[in-house]
Amino acid sequence: MQKATIHLETLSCPSCLQKIENAVKGLDGIEKDSVKVMFNSSKVKTDFNSETVGIENIEKAIEDLGYPVIKSKVKSA
Secondary structure, rough: EEEEEEOOOOOOOHHHHHHHHHHHHOOOOHHHHHHHEEEOOOOOEEEEEOOOHHHHHHHHHOOOOOEEEEEEEEEOO
């Protein structure tokens, strides 16, 4: 299991938070209970199984919603 912290451009509305959370939770390999979208700091934190899903897939799911990813950090859990 790996931990990801994904920095996004500033989030402008609380409903964005729900959209991002649902998109990330919908991916295979994501630890559903670990998904946290922090509105004030514009970050997404999640645990994921790197054998099932890559950080690129998580970033793409967020960017496909129209929220640009600034940078991501991944570390082993």
